[in-house]
Amino acid sequence: MRLFLGNELLDLTKEDLQKLYVDQGMEAIVYKYGDEAIKIYKEHCSKVRLDEASAIGLSEIYTERILLPRRILRIAENNKFNGYSLSYIDEIRREDIPQIGMSEFVDELDIIDNDLMILADNHVKVADFTFSNLLYNGSFFIGDPGSFEFDKDISKKLIYKANTFLFNTFVTDKIFNMAGVSYYRRKMLKNQFYEWEYIGDQIRKTAKPDESIKQYVIRMTR
Numbered sequence: 001m002r003l004f005l006g007n008e009l010l011d012l013t014k015e016d017l018q019k020l021y022v023d024q025g026m027e028a029i030v031y032k033y034g035d036e037a038i039k040i041y042k043e044h045c046s047k048v049r050l051d052e053a054s055a056i057g058l059s060e061i062y063t064e065r066i067l068l069p070r071r072i073l074r075i076a077e078n079n080k081f082n083g084y085s086l087s088y089i090d091e092i093r094r095e096d097i098p099q100i101g102m103s104e105f106v107d108e109l110d111i112i113d114n115d116l117m118i119l120a121d122n123h124v125k126v127a128d129f130t131f132s133n134l135l136y137n138g139s140f141f142i143g144d145p146g147s148f149e150f151d152k153d154i155s156k157k158l159i160y161k162a163n164t165f166l167f168n169t170f171v172t173d174k175i176f177n178m179a180g181v182s183y184y185r186r187k188m189l190k191n192q193f194y195e196w197e198y199i200g201d202q203i204r205k206t207a208k209p210d211e212s213i214k215q216y217v218i219r220m221t222r
Helices: 014-020 052-059 094-099 102-121 156-179 183-190 199-204 213-220
Strands: 002-005 008-011 021-024 028-033 036-041 072-075 081-087 134-136 140-142
Touching (some): 002 036, 036 072, 052 081, 094 134, 094 156, 094 213, 102 140, 102 156, 102 199, 134 156, 156 183, 156 199, 183 213
Antiparallel strands (some): 021 028, 028 036, 036 081, 134 140
C-alpha cells in the first residue's frame, strides 16, 4: 500500500500493516506510525465521515486535548483523500479514573472546555463523545473527530452551548458512571447539574478538593 501522509510517502506491506495495527471502527482502520495514529478509510462506510475539506480545516485548528487531524492521507496512485492522522496517545489503566482527585479532575475538564470554546469560535460542532473515544494517560483526551462538522449558519455562542451540552452529558453519563453507583443514583446526580452550562464550574461549587471522583459521586447521591 502506497500512501501520502502529508508530503511523506509511505510504502507499507501487509506485514508492516499487521505490525502497526491498533484498532478499527465503522469508518476506518487505525495504525500507529511514530507518534501518530493513522486512520485509513475503509472502502465502504454506512456513516458520514470527514471529507477532505473538513479534515484540512480541522487540521488548521489548535486544540490541546480534543484530538484533531494532523496530516491528510491520500492514495499515492490517484491522490484520492483516504483518511488522516491524529496524535497517538499511549493509554494507562482507565480503572484508575474514579480515584482521581476532584481538584485535578476539574482542572482537566477546564482544558477540554477551553478546546470546546476554540472549536465553537471556528464554527465546529462536536459529536461522538463516547466512552470508547475517551483516552487517558494521566491526562484526558477525546479522540475520533470523524463526526465533527463545520456549521457557519449557527452562531458561535449556540455552537458552544451545544458542545457544552454534549460534554456535560459525557461527564455525567460516562465518567461518573465509573464510580459504580446504581442507575437511580447516577440519575439523581445528573439532575443536580444544569446541562447547558459548563459542568466544571458547577462541580467546583460542590466538590471537596481532597475527595476522589468516586467519593464525590457517592457523597452527592446519598
